[in-house]
Amino acid sequence: MTHELLGGSRGAEPPGGRLLERARSGDKRSVARLISMIENDEPGAAAVMRTVYPETGKAAIVGVTGPPGGGKSTLVARLGASYREQGARVAVVAVDPSSPFTGGALLGDRIRMRDGFLDDGLFIRSMASRGHSGGLARATLRVVNLLDALGTGVILVETVGVGQEEVEVVRVADTVCLVTVPGLGDDIQALKAGVLEIADVLVVNKSDRPGADETVRDLATMLSLGKGRLEFTPPIVRTSAQSGEGIAELVAAIAKHREWAARSGERERRRLAAARGEIEALLREELVRRLRGRVGADRVDDIVKRVAARSLDPYTAIDELLSTR
Amino acid sequence: MKRPIRVVMAKAGLDGHDRGVKVVARALRDAGMEVIYTGVHQTPEQVVETALQEDADAIGVSLLSGAHNYIFPRISELMTEKGLDDVLLFGGGIIPEDDIATLRSHGVERIFQPGASLEDIVAYIREAVARKRGAGHAKG
Numbered sequence: 001m002t003h004e005l006l007g008g009s010r011g012a013e014p015p016g017g018r019l020l021e022r023a024r025s026g027d028k029r030s031v032a033r034l035i036s037m038i039e040n041d042e043p044g045a046a047a048v049m050r051t052v053y054p055e056t057g058k059a060a061i062v063g064v065t066g067p068p069g070g071g072k073s074t075l076v077a078r079l080g081a082s083y084r085e086q087g088a089r090v091a092v093v094a095v096d097p098s099s100p101f102t103g104g105a106l107l108g109d110r111i112r113m114r115d116g117f118l119d120d121g122l123f124i125r126s127m128a129s130r131g132h133s134g135g136l137a138r139a140t141l142r143v144v145n146l147l148d149a150l151g152t153g154v155i156l157v158e159t160v161g162v163g164q165e166e167v168e169v170v171r172v173a174d175t176v177c178l179v180t181v182p183g184l185g186d187d188i189q190a191l192k193a194g195v196l197e198i199a200d201v202l203v204v205n206k207s208d209r210p211g212a213d214e215t216v217r218d219l220a221t222m223l224s225l226g227k228g229r230l231e232f233t234p235p236i237v238r239t240s241a242q243s244g245e246g247i248a249e250l251v252a253a254i255a256k257h258r259e260w261a262a263r264s265g266e267r268e269r270r271r272l273a274a275a276r277g278e279i280e281a282l283l284r285e286e287l288v289r290r291l292r293g294r295v296g297a298d299r300v301d302d303i304v305k306r307v308a309a310r311s312l313d314p315y316t317a318i319d320e321l322l323s324t325r
Numbered sequence: 326m327k328r329p330i331r332v333v334m335a336k337a338g339l340d341g342h343d344r345g346v347k348v349v350a351r352a353l354r355d356a357g358m359e360v361i362y363t364g365v366h367q368t369p370e371q372v373v374e375t376a377l378q379e380d381a382d383a384i385g386v387s388l389l390s391g392a393h394n395y396i397f398p399r400i401s402e403l404m405t406e407k408g409l410d411d412v413l414l415f416g417g418g419i420i421p422e423d424d425i426a427t428l429r430s431h432g433v434e435r436i437f438q439p440g441a442s443l444e445d446i447v448a449y450i451r452e453a454v455a456r457k458r459g460a461g462h463a464k465g
Contacts, residue, residue, distance in 0.1 A: 104353065
């Protein structure tokens, strides 16, 4: 397995091999560097992923999603502490949005997780979405796979604050917790129509606040209105992440879903969908990269300008780009 | 290969004055950097561990409490201990001129005092990170 990393048929030594060795022996800095390599598509990243992929699929991957300000990070911190108490090695991958204009990002999820900063069995990584829509970053699944292969028991994946359409976490996580809060009023209706469908566990956080009973009732009513996607009815768990109330119940609900998913074949179905999604994503990236290399940035810019000026239509533009040799 | 500059911005010790650090964090964000903000009341150990896990290029620490002569050298010491020698350490806040030379000898490359311009801070980080990244292959 290591021969490929050390050169072998792939020519010069990619920089990831030694890092991976050190990461396997528990060196956190090497893990951190490998994550950056994967995030940045640095040389050697693909070789690392090839090596580790067969060792993935062992960790319990829990997604935490929901609207901004709902308490996802605080809840993730609580969940992380709880899994640590059970003795599992835990990793958190927390995604926050990048600016569509500057590419910059303010990653603030760690603020809520500070109690665990010095715990050797906990690894926290913030990721900027870097223009990827769907609630995660382009490389989130790859980073999760790396952490999985390195022997992490539980991986908590926190999405950006979501609205209606950011459902990609379902392709990464075995169990998705949707975190909502009381008092979203009419907004909750919109939420129901969208991301609600991917929820395996519904969490009403900040449940010490007025309106929690109504929110729980609304969700229960919604669930009762029709058959869901699955024969599994998502439980509704009330939590107060700040005080820790309801966390034990949430952990139990996640475990119950996990057990059901393994028994019912749902986990296999999800893994199949995830594999398809990842292959398609990689294929798209690679095809675009190759095409760009062949066509050249100047020519792409030129075609873009012509399409914007209406002297060329986008369909003909694609034909032109694809026929460039 | 595009690799955004990642900066950990931290408030260390018993110091809750976080307006300055937030203004700088925002400016770095607007300059296209990925800023990991740790919040207030961090210990030097927490700051360094964060930089390590986040694979940061730079650590910026804001101090208005007067504890800079302890906290900066301690962070610097921990960085060396953890092998983060190729990570930039800079600071800002109410720090007397007389202390700056001492702090520099402890690995704090640059201190921004009140009145420093955001443009200067951004330009400095870009320059210094490029220099550190180019300096060796310690990261690879």
